Amino acid sequence: MDQEKTPDQPQFRLPDPALVTRTMSEVAERGQRIVTDFLRRQAESEATPDPLNIGSAFLEMTTRLMANPARLVQAQLGFWQDYLTLWQNTARRMLGEAPAPVIAEDPRDRRFKDDAWRENEVFDFIKQSYLLSARFFQTVVGGVEGLDQKTAQKVDFYTRQFVDAMSPSNFLLTNPEVLRRTAETGGENLLKGLSHLLADLERGKGRLRIRMSDDSKFKVGENIAVTPGKVVFQNDLMQLIQYNPTTETVLMRPLLILPPWINKFYILDLRPRNSFIRWAVDQGHTVFVVSWVNPDETLAQKGFDDYMKEGIYDALDAIEKATGERQVNAIGYCLGGTLLATTLAHMAARRDTRIRSATYFVTMTDFEEAGELGVFIDEEQLHCLEEAMQKRGYLEGREMATTFNMLRANDLIWSFVVNNYLLGQEPFPFDLLYWNDDSTRMPARMHSFYLRRMYQQNDLVKPGAIELLGQKIDLRRIKVPSYLISTREDHIAPWKSTYRATQIFSGPVRFVLAASGHIAGVVNPPGSGKYSHWVNEQLPPDPEEWFAGATELAGSWWPDWHRWVAALNREQVPARMPGSGRLPAIEDAPGSYVKVMAID
Structure with a gap:
């Protein structure tokens, strides 16, 4: 006798074989073209291996951190104590109790808006584990003494970039909404997401240029910028x-x-x-x-x-x-x-x-x-930027847009990774995001003057x-x-x-x-x-x-x-x-x- 499905259970189905075949054929053809073009561009490029000058900042941070191992040990002990409490609380939840969370997400954090992050013991454990780890990383790097202000700011900024990238909401197997959609569509969401990923790589000529809005719905002078x-x-x-x-x-x-x-x-x-x-x-x-x-x-x-x-x-x-x-x-x-x-x-x-x-x-x-734009302005980065601008005559609009998007990575990068690539959904037509993606270049002489004489x-x-x-x-x-x-x-x-x-x-x-x-x-x-x-x-x-x-x-x-x-x-x-x-x-x-x- 077939077991009846409750309304809460996802409807599992197999993907359409024709869709799978068509998608994988496109992946092979487009992927080869993207990789070939990217490798050619890399061979022509003379970019430095660390244009953002991140390595030296983290090397200095690590050196100073190791000079005070007691502080690191103290932070690790606190982290493991919280982790042990989380294990115990999860076990109590599985037995029907309702212990208070060890750590709670910010109510404004849309990464964990799905109810499963709170109602399901496993996903609640994954979420709290991530939040504890994030807090540990940021506490450790934020507590390093002796760093100058610019280096400390850079270490803090890129630590948050790493922490945001590692969020369980960004991965298939640890995002309940994506798992539910995968079960409901038989994986077609992932095939569509792969197609979106390839399209964005093509759009960025080998570099990922995430589509944030349905560009086809807007035209300057027709439905935006229409004041007579x-x-x-x-x-x-x-x-x-x-x-x-x-x-x-x-x-x-x-x-x-x-x-x-x-x-x-x-x-x-x-x-x-x-x-x-x-x-x-x-x-x-x-x-x-x-x-x-x-x-x-x-x-x-x-x-x-x-x-x-x-x-x-x-x-x-x-x-x-x-x-x-x-x-x-x-x-x-x-x-x-x-x-x-x-x-x-x-x-x-x-x-x-x-x-x-x-x-x-x-x-x-x-x-x-x-503010955090200062992270991108030091002598090493300015030198690399000016070399690139001298070759082209301008700063590429994409580079400036990427900088601004990194300031709000969860909203302007990772939310679209989840929506477009994991859920396989088309981006929503949003006038503000269309404008945000309509980037502009900056003349080399002007931009160098602006960054050096004003910011630096x-x-x-x-x-x-x-x-x-x-x-x-x-x-x-x-x-x-x-x-x-x-x-x-x-x-x-x-x-x-x-x-x-x-x-x-x-x-x-x-x-x-x-x-x-x-x-x-x-x-x-x-x-x-x-x-x-x-x-x-x-x-x-x-x-x-x-x-x-x-x-x-x-x-x-x-x-x-x-x-x-x-x-x-x-x-x-x-x-x-x-x-x-x-x-x-x-x-x-x-x-x-x-x-x-x-x-x-």
């Missing part, structure tokens, strides 16, 4: 977009937005419902946005000074021709904000007052504590240490009203570092801290109902003191910014249509520059 407007000016480095008004009158001062050229501008114009650009237009701003070029080897010698001259200064001249208005409000996002501050200091030296207010989205001007030497904050376009840069000369928005969980521009600008600028400053991270905390429209923000009229030197005295307010910070900038000059003028001034329209927004993809 016109390109009214362009040069080698940028196109200037002016957006169509939606109000009968507008604020007299136009608004110039300077996005980072590390990524494309349409993070501020993904969809109508979350577009900062569209929202600003609806508030009565005449919005101009710089759309940076995606540079190739012909722009290798473009420097930070060129981005200042051909970016901000050319944009200001163009806006005056388009609107007849000489003065503007300006916004800079991340690197665009660093450029804005640098240019304002340059303008102060020249007594140029065309920018009347400055807003900085998650912008660093003092790079002394640059922190020269921007030193009065007169940097000279651009014939003027020494002193940020203390910035006297225009400044609005700083930072985000509490920012891995790229830590908020306590961005806060330092409040003690540098000489003019009135408003600092606002938003919840969430570098992107989600900024792109947080009022209608979303997400993420609070903190305000405090006082600006003490210590950011922790600022936060202790801050008031948390529900919802988006956007209305607070608009009230601030509108109060600086409330004068209204009739709405301005792109192309109606002295600058004729060149093409429809979002323009052609943004559509150039970096195919490395």
Whole structure:
């Protein structure tokens, strides 16, 4: 008599033989091509065996660790004591008891969201074993004495990369959700996952380039970056977009937005419902946005000074021709904000007052504590990077994207490994992740200057240490009203570092801290109902003191910014249509520059 299956039991079935045959045939053909191409590229490469300079950091850590064996033994004893308790608790659970866990996962950790990680004794044991091991590794390396700050930061970062990679959720036999899907599909999920893996290797030309979103569902200018407007000016480095008004009158001062050229501008114009650009237009701003070029080897010698001259200064001249208005409000996002501050200091030296207010989205001007990006910036790594850039003329977009993804490896790497390769599922169409994968290159001269003079030497904050376009840069000369928005969980521009600008600028400053991270905390429209923000009229030197005295307010910070900038000059003028001034329209927004993809 056949045993009846309960609803909770997976339905086991064999895979489709035709699918197996077809998949394995594709694996053989595509795999051989990928390996051959990869080996050819490796033979042509002169890369160093340790371009990230990890080996020396861990060698120093190990040497110092061995110099104090008592600390290591103490950590091992604590680890084994916890492990023994876990064994005992697991045995008690199998006997029907419910002991408290030895170690619990963070409730926000989505790796262990499946109920089996808690309800099944075996998977609960696997999970807790992993968490205990992870804690042990991080405690040991974090407790090593005598390391300089940079080495300690690098050891900690790459230890976490290793720990994240070893999570049981990343492996077939230790992930209950994957095992369940494998049983239900007869292994077809793994065959599909293998096909996805090969496709991603082909996409990366032998290097794994994980597909995070269904790219076929998005097209720039059709369903993202669709706020109506016109390109009214362009040069080698940028196109200037002016957006169509939606109000009968507008604020007299136009608004110039300077996005980072590390990524494309349409993070501020993904969809109508979350577009900062569209929202600003609806508030009565005449919005101009710089759309940076995606540079190739012909722009290798473009420097930070060129981005200042051909970016901000050319944009200001163009806006005056388009609107007849000489003065503007300006916004800079991340690197665009660093450029804005640098240019304002340059303008102060020249007594140029065309920018009347400055807003900085998650912008660093003092790079002394640059967060985890500092892991990638030391002399050895910069030397390797500069050698590669000199050969190509630019930094490949993929390399920058990989760096940023490593800062949030569980969310931006391993979750897709599980979804795409182990579960065999197609990535979900997500506009933000499509944008994240639409990478941009960086000109060699500019990027080398940026990393060395700002990240490595922190020269921007030193009065007169940097000279651009014939003027020494002193940020203390910035006297225009400044609005700083930072985000509490920012891995790229830590908020306590961005806060330092409040003690540098000489003019009135408003600092606002938003919840969430570098992107989600900024792109947080009022209608979303997400993420609070903190305000405090006082600006003490210590950011922790600022936060202790801050008031948390529900919802988006956007209305607070608009009230601030509108109060600086409330004068209204009739709405301005792109192309109606002295600058004729060149093409429809979002323009052609943004559509150039970096195919490395």
